[in-house]
Amino acid sequence: MTKTAFLRPRSAPPEPMESLTGLLREWLPLQRWFAGKDRPVTDLGVLSMTELFPGCLHVLVHAAHGGVPAPGGTTPAGDCYQLLLGVREHPSPRLGRAIIGRVTDGRLAGATVHDALHDPRAAQLLLERLRRPGAAGPLRFECDASQQVPAGLVPRLMTAEQSNSSLVYGDEYILKVFRRIQPGVNPDLEVPGALARQGCHRVPAPVAWLHTTYPFTATLGVLQPYLRDASDGWTLALDALAAGDDFTAQAHALGRATADVHLALSSAFPVGAPGENRRTAAAMTERLTDAAHAVPALQPFVPGLRAAFAALATCDAGPPAQRIHGDLHLGQVLRAGREWFVIDFEGEPSRPLSERRSAHSPVRDIAGMLRSFDYAARQRRPWRPEWARRCREAYCAGYAARAGWDPRKKHGLLRAYETDRAVYEVLYEARHRPDWLPVPMAAIERLAVRGD
Numbered sequence: 362m363t364k365t366a367f368l369r370p371r372s373a374p375p376e377p378m379e380s381l382t383g384l385l386r387e388w389l390p391l392q393r394w395f396a397g398k399d400r401p402v403t404d405l406g407v408l409s410m411t412e413l414f415p416g417c418l419h420v421l422v423h424a425a426h427g428g429v430p431a432p433g434g435t436t437p438a439g440d441c442y443q444l445l446l447g448v449r450e451h452p453s454p455r456l457g458r459a460i461i462g463r464v465t466d467g468r469l470a471g472a473t474v475h476d477a478l479h480d481p482r483a484a485q486l487l488l489e490r491l492r493r494p495g496a497a498g499p500l501r502f503e504c505d506a507s508q509q510v511p512a513g514l515v516p517r518l519m520t521a522e523q524s525n526s527s528l529v530y531g532d533e534y535i536l537k538v539f540r541r542i543q544p545g546v547n548p549d550l551e552v553p554g555a556l557a558r559q560g561c562h563r564v565p566a567p568v569a570w571l572h573t574t575y576p577f578t579a580t581l582g583v584l585q586p587y588l589r590d591a592s593d594g595w596t597l598a599l600d601a602l603a604a605g606d607d608f609t610a611q612a613h614a615l616g617r618a619t620a621d622v623h624l625a626l627s628s629a630f631p632v633g634a635p636g637e638n639r640r641t642a643a644a645m646t647e648r649l650t651d652a653a654h655a656v657p658a659l660q661p662f663v664p665g666l667r668a669a670f671a672a673l674a675t676c677d678a679g680p681p682a683q684r685i686h687g688d689l690h691l692g693q694v695l696r697a698g699r700e701w702f703v704i705d706f707e708g709e710p711s712r713p714l715s716e717r718r719s720a721h722s723p724v725r726d727i728a729g730m731l732r733s734f735d736y737a738a739r740q741r742r743p744w745r746p747e748w749a750r751r752c753r754e755a756y757c758a759g760y761a762a763r764a765g766w767d768p769r770k771k772h773g774l775l776r777a778y779e780t781d782r783a784v785y786e787v788l789y790e791a792r793h794r795p796d797w798l799p800v801p802m803a804a805i806e807r808l809a810v811r812g813d
C-alpha cells in the first residue's frame with residue numbers, strides 16, 4: 362500500500378470469524394463507546410479503509426442491528442464507528458488488551474490487529490499528521506494556522522469512562538477521537554470554534570482537527586489545549602460531599618459560567634423564537650413513550666410524567682431557543698485555577714446530529730446540571746437531598762446574576778426539562794450502567810409523584 366492508499370470496500374458475502382470483519386464484530390460490542398449494546402450486531406461491513414501510515418489503518422465500519430431500531434427511535438438500525446487499527450505480523454506483548462486478534466482470512470491474512478490508540482508510536486504519528494494540514498485518501502487534516510503544536514509530545518490514552526477515546530499529549534493538548542460517526546460537522550468542533558471567535562474564554566478552542574470526505578463528510582477528531590491542573594465538577598462535588606463541605610460557592614460560579622457560555626452561543630449562532638412549548642411537550646411525551654417501552658420500570662410513572670409535559674404546553678414562552686451545550690452535567694465542566702471551563706459540546710450521544718445542532722431552550726442545559734447535583738448527592742449513603750437542593754439554588758442564582766433572568770421563576774419549564782432529562786438518563790443507564798439505574802429512577806418517582 363502506498364502511504365495514502367485508500368481502499369474502497371468490496372461488497373462480499375458474510376465473512377468467517379477469522380476475517381477482519383468477523384473479529385471486529387466480536388470486539389466492537391465490548392467497547393465502552395459502542396452505542397448499540399442493547400441490540401445484537403447482525404452484520405458488520407467496512408465502509409472505508411485508508412492507510413494512515415505504515416502499519417496503521419484508518420477504518421470506518423458500519424455495525425448493523427438487523428432492522429432493530431434503537432429504543433427512542435433516534436438512531437437508525439445501525440451505526441458507523443471510527444477505528445484506528447494497528448497491523449503487525451508479530452505484535453508486542455505490551456499491547457496486551459489492545460489486541461483484537463489474528464486475521465487468518467482475507468486481505469490482512471497473517472496479521473494481528475490491535476486498537477492503535479493504545480500504541481504510543483501510532484499516537485505520536487497521528488499527532489504528526491495533525492500538526493500540518495494535508496490529506497490521506499479521503500481523510501483531511503486541518504489546523505488553526507495561528508497555533509504551533511510542538512513536535513514530539515509524549516502521548517497517553519485516557520482511561521476515563523468516555524463515549525469516545527481521548528489521547529493526551531505531553532499534558533499540553535488533548536485529542537478526542539470520535540467513535541460513533543454521523544454525517545456532518547460535529548458540534549464539538551463547530552461550537553468551540555465559534556465560541557473562540559466570539560472571544561469566549563470558557564471553552565478550550567480547537568487547534569487541529571480531522572475529517573473525512575468518504576463515505577460521507579464527517580468530523581473524526583479534534584485537538585484542543587489540555588487544561589493541565591483541572592478537576593472535573595463531578596470529582597469536586599463528590600470530594601465535597603465526602604468531606605461534608607459546602608459546594609454552593611462552586612455551584613454559584615458554575616451557574617455564572619453556564620450563563621456566559623449561553624450568552625456567547627446566542628451571539629455566535631442564530632437565535633430562534635421563544636420556546637415553542639407545545640411542540641417541545643409533544644416531542645418529550647413521545648420520548649417518554651419510547652423510553653417506557655424500552656425500560657418497563659418507567660411504566661407506572663408515565664401518567665405523572667406526562668402531566669409535567671402537558672403543563673409545559675400551557676406555560677408562558679420561556680427564553681428564546683438558541684444553540685446550547687445539549688448534555689450539560691458535572692462531568693462536562695472543569696475547574697482550573699479559579700475558573701470553570703465547559704467541554705464536550707457533542708450533545709446527548711443518542712440524538713441525531715441534526716437535532717443536536719439545532720436551537721433549543723437554554724433551560725435544557727440548566728435542567729441537565731440540576732439533575733447532576735442530584736446524581737452526586739445520591740452517591741453517598743445516607744442520601745443528601747439538602748446538599749443537592751442548596752447547590753441547585755446556588756447554581757440558578759449564579760445563572761440569574763449573569764443572564765438577567767432567573768430559571769427558578771420558570772418552574773413549569775424547568776420541571777418539564779428536568780423530567781425529560783431524567784427519562785433520557787433512565788435510558789442511558791439501562792443501556793450503559795444498569796447498576797446506576799436507581800439514581801434517575803429516584804428522580805422519576807419524585808417528579809412523577811410530587812412534581813417538584
Ligand SMILES: Nc1ncnc2c1ncn2[C@@H]1O[C@H](COP(=O)(O)OP(=O)(O)O)[C@@H](O)[C@H]1O
Pocket residue numbers: 519521522523524525526527535537565585586587588589591593692693695704705707
Ligand atoms: N481540554 C481538556 N483539558 C483537560 N481535560 C479534558 C479536556 N477535555 C476533556 N478532558 C477530560 O477528558 C474527559 C472526557 O472528555 P469528553 O469530551 O467528555 O469525552 P467524551 O465525549 O468521550 O465523554 C473529561 O471528563 C475530562 O476529564
Ligand SMILES: O=P(O)(O)O[C@H]1O[C@H](CO)[C@@H](O[C@H]2O[C@H](CO)[C@@H](O)[C@H](O)[C@H]2O)[C@H](O)[C@H]1O
Pocket residue numbers: 522523524595688690691692693705708709710729732733734736737786789
Ligand atoms: O459521555 P458523556 O459525558 O457525553 O455523557 C453521557 O455519560 C454521562 C455519564 O458519564 C451521563 O451522565 C449521567 O451521569 C453523570 C455521573 O456519572 C451525572 O453527573 C449526570 O448528571 C448524568 O446525566 C450522561 O447523561 C450521558 O449523556
